[in-house]
Amino acid sequence: MTAQPPPDGTAPSPWEGHIDAQLLDVVRRRVLSQAGPVTELQLAAAVRESGRLLGAAGSLLAMERISAELNGLGPLQGLVKDPAVTDIFVNAPDSVWQDRGAGPQKVAVRFGNETELRALAVRLVASGGRRLDESSPCVDVKLAAGYRIHAVLPPISTKGTLLSIRIKRRTVFSLEQMVDAGGVEPLFAQLLAALMKRRLNFLISGATGAGKTTLLSALLGLCPATERLVLIEDAAELEPDHPHAVTLEARHENAEGAGAVDLAELVRQALRMNPGRLIVGECRGAEVRELLMAMNTGHSGGGGTIHANSARDVPARLAALGALAAMTPEAVFLQGASALDVVIHLSRANGKRIVAELAVVQLEKGRLEVVPALTLHPELGPVRGAAWTGLAARLKLADKFDGAAPLSGGAGHHGYLP
Template identity: 60%
Template sequence: MPGTRRRQSRRIDSLLLETVRESVLAGSGPVTPSSVAAAVQASGRLLGTAGALEAAESINAELNGLGPLQQLAEDIRVTDIFVNGPDSVWLDRGFGFERSSVHFDSEHQVRSLAARLVSAGGRRLDDGSPCVDVRLKGGYRVHAVLAPISTAGTLLSIRIRREEVFTLAELRENGMFAELVETVLRAIMAQRLSFLISGATGSGKTTLLSTMLGLSHPAERLVLIEDAAELNPVHPHVVTLESRHGNLEGGGALDLGDLVRQALRMRPDRLIVGECRGAEVRELLTALNTGHTGGGGTIHANTAEAVPARLIALGALAGLNAETVRLQVSSALDVVIHVERTTDGRKVASIGVLTDTSDGQIVVSALRWSPSGVTQGPAWPELATRLSMKTPLNADWAPVQELAGAIPQTGAGRES
């Protein structure tokens, strides 16, 4: 029966894996594809040329790569892989979650893979440390959770950093935004406006930020602050600082706030916090208020309108009251770019301007995307004015008020 042959094949593969693992780990050198291939050949199995090659690739993935998940990671469209159980593997290729046909033989195999990946990142995954986040060579960010914290068994979440960086034109061609929005994004960078890119997890914030940073003038020095290095802008002068977890005794930790303070001593032309999610927002706002224009980062928010409240909440973690945050934000940030994941892929849903009102700080829409096209919001005149300012590096930038006539008006008084 086909099912019997598949079960038998898995048992044979498991036995071969153990044989090869013992063989290569007994050696003094590193585990390489060639040493794995030699061990497969030395096992005495009559697999044939194609079978031996397939076995070597599979076993090398088990020992060095992502195991059964390696084939998913090799698809350049995959950005995230999730393991909810041996028979529940999901992936994201930019259009939401898809169930994969990949599966594990047992919960033990999932836990073993999780433990090996975490160990490769210099940390441990066990009952004393059941929730761990690590970054691995190859651009993988791995988060693992063990039972009983997870009621379903071992959970794995893998974010894949792709080395390829898209141009704005490529993102436009892929449907992320219209030509008018591309022009505005270029102007935001050219005029050194400070900005935040908001959106939910997996909405494309990091992809858009990397692309926009690549538009910075070649003479500028970019200092990137990240919890896990994911930004890789195409630019000649980039410095990245990455936070560090404490050791087993809790010492040696460096958080994002510490790194922002260090970065200010490195003469950044643009200071970027890859993801604002804690007290480091205080240091970032301070930097943007003391001459470090043109910087910013990303922030998790369901809508652009939620960004002011998110900033107040993060400021509270740093001991700032709401009024202090409002005053800091008013002079620090110019633009909020909100991205969303839709059924048609990731989209720049709106571009807004932070505005003070009698009821507090709000984000007023300047441009908004909908399936019917891009419309102009109440804040467009203000944004167009900011984008038309001349700077020494970009004195020849054409005024963007010319765009106003090409963008339909949103309904009177409507805001994003």
């Protein structure tokens, strides 16, 4: 597992220092021969007893490496030190990638072989209370350290063990901070603040890693402290800056195949908790039926996230999820048109996660349509669409623009809200 010189185009390994494999093996065997959990004192004693003269810095590096292997992410642990890293992908022992917000980048981290990679995947999944083996070759689990682990074993994975790690950062961004970082145009920020104030129901769409959860947390932070937020998630990731937010987390079945509590059941339970706002962290299955029904029974201001390539693809995505709940497309469209008001779409551009479009949900000739109200143009900035006038009226904004003139971002358009 020693670091190798990075190939062209790869980021350097975070494990610099060249602690040789023989020392690591000696210390590892000494530590594992003792009963009980591995402690820092045990590691320090094992390094000293190895007889190697490493110096203070070398001893600390050896302890860190072995602690990561036994209790952490193994050779991947060093990547977590970078606060910008949100995802780690392992495609093969010699193919490790990280995502710092601008897409996957290969790094100079290596596993010795497939056996070591598989052993790490099995240990990480086991630490989350699940098992990864031939009978359960695909597992998704959340660890107490804040990692979300997804692992796939052969032969489901044709070329070896696959490991994906989502790193939960504790920092919660406000909408204002997202504007300052360039992720949200000021005009979009005003519209988002207004739709939360007016309690419109919304869905945040986008691809994996587009920043849907981050934006949702920021929007929930705008809710008044008098409102009770009930958050429903498959894996708890939302941490809004709000004094009255409670989270219900789905539970997977145990090794005997029992004890599962899915998102649909959690939505039903949440409706009995008198929620001020009902939020589903991610609609990915039959729970979409309960969410749409809840929004149609007086629970305004609710929302969630959904995977979609664009805002206009959301109706097709909802129809597909509704089919899992035995709903016809017509039923999904009718429920969706009544339940949903706005779709907020996120995308990546120039290495940034940005709010790219705000669209209005409406029913047209029996089909659910998502009509653009404001779209971020790469050169012109925010440009209004066909649904702008209706959305502005619902949000009680002053539409001061005549004709078909596009809106462009900038200080001249900051004074919209009454």
